[in-house]
Amino acid sequence: MDVLVFMIPIALFLGTSGLVAFLWALRSGQYDDMDGAEYRMLMDD
Amino acid sequence: MCCADLATASTDAQPIRGPGFARDLSPFVIRLGDDLNRVELAVEGIRCAACMGIIERGLPALPGVTKARLNYSDRRLAVEWNGDLTVERIVDALDRLGYKAHPFDPKRADDEETKESKRLIRALAVAGFASMNIMLMAVSVWAGNGSDITPETRDFFHWMQAVIALPAAAYAGRPFYESAIRGLRAGRVNMDFPITLGVVLTMIMSVVETMNSATHAYFDGAVMLLFFLLIGRVLDQTMRRKTRTLAENLSALRSETAAKIFEDGIVRDAPLSAIAPGDRVLVRPGERIAVDGVVEEGSSELDQSLVTGETMLAAVTAGERVYAGALNATGALTVRVTAAASGTLLDEVESLMNRALEAKSAALVLADKATRLYVPFVHAAAALTLLGWLVAGAGFHFAILAAVAVLIITCPCALGLAIPAVQVVAAGALFRQGVLLNTGDALERLAEVDTVVFDKTGTLTLPEPSLVGIYDSAVLERAARLALSSRHPMAGALAAAVGERQPYAQARETAGLGVSAVVDGCEIRLGSPRFCGAEVQARAALERHPEASVICFREGGAAPSVFLVRQALRDDAVETVEAMRRGGYRLTVLSGDRAAAVAGATDALGIAEWAAELTPKDKIARIEALKKGGRRVLMVGDGINDAPALAAADVSLSPVTAAHVSQAAADGLFMGRRLAPVIAALGIGRKARRLMVQNLAFSALYNVAAIPLAAAGFLTPLIAALAMSGSSVVVTLNALRARNGMRAVAARPRRTAGTARTGRALQTKTA
Numbered sequence: 001m002d003v004l005v006f007m008i009p010i011a012l013f014l015g016t017s018g019l020v021a022f023l024w025a026l027r028s029g030q031y032d033d034m035d036g037a038e039y040r041m042l043m044d045d
Numbered sequence: 046m047c048c049a050d051l052a053t054a055s056t057d058a059q060p061i062r063g064p065g066f067a068r069d070l071s072p073f074v075i076r077l078g079d080d081l082n083r084v085e086l087a088v089e090g091i092r093c094a095a096c097m098g099i100i101e102r103g104l105p106a107l108p109g110v111t112k113a114r115l116n117y118s119d120r121r122l123a124v125e126w127n128g129d130l131t132v133e134r135i136v137d138a139l140d141r142l143g144y145k146a147h148p149f150d151p152k153r154a155d156d157e158e159t160k161e162s163k164r165l166i167r168a169l170a171v172a173g174f175a176s177m178n179i180m181l182m183a184v185s186v187w188a189g190n191g192s193d194i195t196p197e198t199r200d201f202f203h204w205m206q207a208v209i210a211l212p213a214a215a216y217a218g219r220p221f222y223e224s225a226i227r228g229l230r231a232g233r234v235n236m237d238f239p240i241t242l243g244v245v246l247t248m249i250m251s252v253v254e255t256m257n258s259a260t261h262a263y264f265d266g267a268v269m270l271l272f273f274l275l276i277g278r279v280l281d282q283t284m285r286r287k288t289r290t291l292a293e294n295l296s297a298l299r300s301e302t303a304a305k306i307f308e309d310g311i312v313r314d315a316p317l318s319a320i321a322p323g324d325r326v327l328v329r330p331g332e333r334i335a336v337d338g339v340v341e342e343g344s345s346e347l348d349q350s351l352v353t354g355e356t357m358l359a360a361v362t363a364g365e366r367v368y369a370g371a372l373n374a375t376g377a378l379t380v381r382v383t384a385a386a387s388g389t390l391l392d393e394v395e396s397l398m399n400r401a402l403e404a405k406s407a408a409l410v411l412a413d414k415a416t417r418l419y420v421p422f423v424h425a426a427a428a429l430t431l432l433g434w435l436v437a438g439a440g441f442h443f444a445i446l447a448a449v450a451v452l453i454i455t456c457p458c459a460l461g462l463a464i465p466a467v468q469v470v471a472a473g474a475l476f477r478q479g480v481l482l483n484t485g486d487a488l489e490r491l492a493e494v495d496t497v498v499f500d501k502t503g504t505l506t507l508p509e510p511s512l513v514g515i516y517d518s519a520v521l522e523r524a525a526r527l528a529l530s531s532r533h534p535m536a537g538a539l540a541a542a543v544g545e546r547q548p549y550a551q552a553r554e555t556a557g558l559g560v561s562a563v564v565d566g567c568e569i570r571l572g573s574p575r576f577c578g579a580e581v582q583a584r585a586a587l588e589r590h591p592e593a594s595v596i597c598f599r600e601g602g603a604a605p606s607v608f609l610v611r612q613a614l615r616d617d618a619v620e621t622v623e624a625m626r627r628g629g630y631r632l633t634v635l636s637g638d639r640a641a642a643v644a645g646a647t648d649a650l651g652i653a654e655w656a657a658e659l660t661p662k663d664k665i666a667r668i669e670a671l672k673k674g675g676r677r678v679l680m681v682g683d684g685i686n687d688a689p690a691l692a693a694a695d696v697s698l699s700p701v702t703a704a705h706v707s708q709a710a711a712d713g714l715f716m717g718r719r720l721a722p723v724i725a726a727l728g729i730g731r732k733a734r735r736l737m738v739q740n741l742a743f744s745a746l747y748n749v750a751a752i753p754l755a756a757a758g759f760l761t762p763l764i765a766a767l768a769m770s771g772s773s774v775v776v777t778l779n780a781l782r783a784r785n786g787m788r789a790v791a792a793r794p795r796r797t798a799g800t801a802r803t804g805r806a807l808q809t810k811t812a
Contacts, residue, residue, distance in 0.1 A: 004198065008205055012178060019174045023167060031166075036117025039094030 072319050073132055073148035077125065081111075084132050086122045088115065089145040096144070103142045107134060119290045122146065162282045168217040169279050172272040175213030176265070179206045183265035190260055203255040203262045210264035211248065217271045218244055220278065239423045240274060243267070243452040250449060266453050266769075273773045281465035303335040304328070306379065320382060328378045330554075331532025334371045338380040340364060345376035348534055350502040351704050352685045354637025354659075356510075356612055357594070370685050370704045374533050375558075423455045430756040443758065450755040454769055455748055463740030466780035471733035478725040479716040480698070487712035489737065490696035491730025493677040497625060497723075498668060498694065500682030501636035501646050505622075506612040507718060508683070508702040510534060512542035513593065514609045523564075524598040524608065527552060527571045531560040535596045535610045536571065559597075567601040579605035592645035612642075614649060621720040622650045628727070631676070635664050637686050664690035681723055683707055698723055740776045747772045 025031065075083045088100070097115050100122060104113035109128035116122070124135055132148055139146040182202045189199065221237045221244070228235035247267040254262050304327040305315040312327050317335055320326065325341065328334050334347075346358040351370040358374055361367060367380060427448045434444035472482050482488070499505050525543035528536035530552030549569075552562040559572010570576055574583035577597035586595055586607045599605040615621075625632060634655035636643045643657040656667065668690055671678050680687070680694030683703035691697035691710040699711035708714060715722035751768055 004201065008182075012205075012209070015174060015178055019170060022170050026163065026166060026170070033116040033118045036094070036097060036115070039097060039117065042094075043098050 071132065080127050081125060082127075082130075083123065083125045084135065085149040086124065086136070086139070086146040087149060088120055088122050088139065090143060091115070091117070091120055099142055100139070100144065104135070104138060107138055110135075121149070121290075158282075158286055162279075162286055165220060165275065165279050165282055168220060169272070169275040171213050172217035172268060172275050175209050175217070176268040176272045178209055179265045179268055182206050183262075186262075196258060199260070200255070200258050203251075203264075206262060206264040207252060207255055210251075210268050214244055214248055214268055214271060217268075217275065221271070221274065234420055234424075236420065239420055239452060239455070240270070243449070244270065246449050247453065250445060263449070263453075269770055270453065273770060276777075277463075277465045280469045283469065304332075322382050324382045326380050326382060328367075328373045328380055329532070330373055330375055330377060331534070331537070332373050333369075334367050334373060334378075334380065335369055336380065336382045337366070337368050338382045339366055340378050341381045342379040343376050345378050346374045348372040348374055350612070350638075351508075351683065354500060354502045354684050354686055356502055356638050356642055368685065372534055374535075419455075423452065426455060426752055426756065427451045433756070434758070439758075447756060447758040450758075451752060454751045454755045463744065463776040463780060464737050466777050467733050467736045467740065470780055471729050474729050475713075475722075475726060478729070479719075479722045480713050480726045481701075481716070482713045484712050487696055488730045488733045490677075490712070491679065491726055492734030494630070494679040494696060494727060494730070496631040496633065496671055496676040497679045497681065497727075498633045498635055498671070498690070499652075500680075500684060500687045500690075501634055501643055502612060502638050503683040503702060504681050504687075504700060505618050505634065505646055505650065505720070506614055508700070509541075509612075510538045510594070510610045511613045512538050512608060513590075513611045513613065516606065516608065520598065520600075520606050521608075523569065523600070524571055524606065527560060527562055527569055527598070528596075530554060530562070531571065533559075533572075533596075535594060536560070538610045539571075539596060539608060569598070569600045571596065571598045573597065574607075577605045579607060582607045592639075592642040611645075614646060615718060615720045617719045617721050619650055621724055622652065624724055625727075626651075628724075630727075633667075633671075635659055635667055635690070637664075637684065661686045661689045665693045668693045679723075679727070698726060736780060736782075740779055743776060743779070744772060 030037075073084055077083050090096070094117065097117055100115050101113050104110050104124060107126070107130060109126040109130045110124060111127060112123070112125040114123050122139075126135075136146050136148070182205055186194065186199055186202050188194075218241070221240045224235065225237040225241040228238060244267045247263050251262040251264050251267070303315060303317060303320055304312050305320055306312050306325040306327055320336060326336060326338070328345075330345065333351075340361055340363050342363060344360070344362040346360050347367065348356075349359055349368070349371045350356050351372070352368045361378070366383075367378070430451045431444050431448035434447055435441065468488060471488050475482060521539075522543055525540050526547060527549055528539040529548035531537075531554055549562040549564060552560055554560045555572075555576070559570055559576040561568060561570040561572075563569075574580045574595065574597050577599040579597040579599065582605055583595045583597060586609060587593070590609055590611070593609040593611040596608050596610055597605050598608065622632060632652050632654065634643060634647050634652050636655070636657050637659055638657060640657040643655055647653075647655045656663075659667070664687065668678055668680065672695070678694040678696075680691050680697040681699070682691055682697070683700050685704045685706055687699075688704070688706040688710045691699065691707055697711045698713045698715055699707045701708070701714050701716050703711070703714070713726060715726070747768075
């Protein structure tokens with residue numbers, strides 16, 4: 001039981017950071033060009 | 046310099062491209078800060094990923110460009126720069142790289158719809174995250190209740206769920222709450238109302254249960270409900286946005302500019318948004334008139350086929366009205382732009398169109414029909430459950446629990462998810478066939494069509510005229526070379542027929558008559574019968590082919606030649622029409638063109654039912670008559686005169702070459718030179734509707750089975766939520782199953798198109 005009190009908030013914290021990372025990626029336009037991204041990695045510049 | 050001179054002078058150097066006036070594109074620039082500017086452009090000609098590199102590496106060579114980024118998904122380019130670079134130079138640079146570009150109105154680029162779609166995706170992310178975490182703990186409690194969970198652990202898990210669920214539901218549910226409130230304000234109970242009620246009630250109840258250390262809490266059900274509903278909303282939004290983006294690119298590329306004459310007499314191309322009533326614009330021969338107005342100076346012949354469907358050139362002189370969309374054939378015109386004063390053609394078209402659109406919006410689509418039956422049913426079922434249990438003497442607690450279970454299990458997830466999912470899959474299939482849908486519900490209406498009404502000019506026929514008949518190839522070649530120096534549409538047809546690319550030097554165009562050049566000491570002329578002294582031959586040719594127009598050619602003193610030019614049918618028109626007839630569709634042609642021209646086309650296609658010389662009002666009347674007779678009408682048309690008919694029909698399609706109003710009025714646009722996309726749209730529409738009905742039937746069946754169980758109190762909200770999620774998954778999978786089916790449907794017309802091409806090749810050979 002005691003361990004849950006620590007583990008669940010930690011798990012939630014990790015999950016939330018993932019969510020925040022996704023929202024940040026969305027806001028910074030990383031999902032705006034889904035078709036172009038796959039070719040962009042092949043361009044060398 | 047007078048206008049006619051301008052037209053003549055410019056033909057010497059640039060035979061095909063328009064004269065290079067300075068263009069005023071500055072209204073498209075967004076100022077980001079001191080000295081930093083940004084512009085968004087729609088780019089045409091991007092075929093592969095390598096184009097990204099060419100553009101993004103090519104543009105920074107311009108002085109001051111700090112950033113050039115091409116969005117490969119929607120074919121838009123964002124350029125940022127410092128200093129005094131102009132948009133014109135960027136467009137020119139892209140032109141040199143081989144791409145046609147046109148700047149976007151910055152107001153349009155960052156619209157409400159993009160914001161709404163981002164908001165929905167954020168809500169979806171939050172709901173997805175929350176529902177997974179809550180589910181994890183809910184399943185633990187659920188399993189623990191069956192074994193040896195301690196009450197303290199259970200309470201802890203419930204409180205943790207509440208901590209996640211309350212903010213998540215408050216955030217992710219906003220699209221539904223707001224819509225429900227908007228509906229209530231307008232005096233309607235919409236689909237979002239039972240959702241809102243269900244979520245809010247479940248949340249309150251779960252918090253109360255948690256505070257009382259009860260065995261069950263139902264946060265999971267409510268949050269998962271939001272998650273599944275949001276998937277449907279996001280799919281729906283994505284489909285509509287993609288279509289709209291591509292349609293907007295097309296309209297931006299069809300250069301929305303006009304040559305404005307400034308106070309000081311200077312002529313510059315300006316975007317239409319910068320032209321006000323009272324301004325004067327110059328329309329050169331070969332250009333489309335971009336505005337409505339009154340001719341102030343000059344006289345010319347206009348090809349009004351996009352406006353009225355009439356293919357014969359109409360003469361205009363000073364004082365007459367001209368409409369946006371007409372092609373100026375012979376002389377330069379100075380046009381004073383008018384505000385849309387009442388009584389003009391466009392006005393009449395617009396009012397007819399609005400009336401027709403209102404009538405159409407009264408027709409209920411499948412989802413609306415379902416909602417209308419469904420919402421009262423859900424509320425009645427929940428209320429009856431509550432009352433029933435109270436009357437039966439069960440506790441208030443148990444009665445509420447059963448009622449909420451009914452609300453959750455009947456929540457219209459399947460409705461909210463199934464139809465958008467089918468729409469997205471079908472719209473994707475249609476897109477591959479070259480059809481863009483303006484509205485999602487067009488699919489259902491396409492499925493019910495049993496009558497197809499075609500406009501002739503620009504729809505059954507190609508939008509531009511082409512050469513018909515057999516000619517001496519040497520003469521034809523010389524005539525075509527001379528034709529390159531003229532911007533007259535008929536000369537364009539001649540030039541296109543041969544593919545000649547080198548104009549004669551020193552060719553001179555005489556406005557309203559034709560073009561002439563001296564070759565090896567011998568004068569050659571191309572133009573009107575009078576200009577070439579070929580009146581007799583022209584009259585004889587026109588008697589044999591009343592539906593065609595003529596352009597004459599004379600070399601020195603030799604006998605003149607007469608070329609016939611006609612608006613040819615689309616490459617695969619005969620096969621597509623034949624396939625539709627075999628498919629059991631009733632076919633009709635309603636045209637604004639002359640009877641002789643329409644008869645020529647309908648004979649070739651074997652369409653018996655047709656009418657010619659119709660006004661927009663006549664077209665509406667005929668379509669209404671068909672609808673009254675119980676017919677479901679698909680209208681395919683492109684002209685301004687077709688716009689009201691497009692709106693009046695049950696469902697409508699336009700080629701992308703159509704006039705703006707028609708594009709706006711049509712439910713979908715089709716691309717390319719073939720007519721086959723129309724038949725593909727019909728086939729995919731039928732298939733899509735069948736899947737939607739299947740999905741609705743499944744959800745109905747599921748509800749019929751589940752509601753009695755929930756009302757009887759056998760299902761806790763948790764099990765109700767699981768069952769509800771299961772039904773959503775089934776319905777989504779059914780929609781995805783359509784992908785293969787759609788391909789099969791779509792492939793059929795393509796095969797027909799293949800035979801069309803060979804058929805045409807044979808015809809050309811025998812000719």
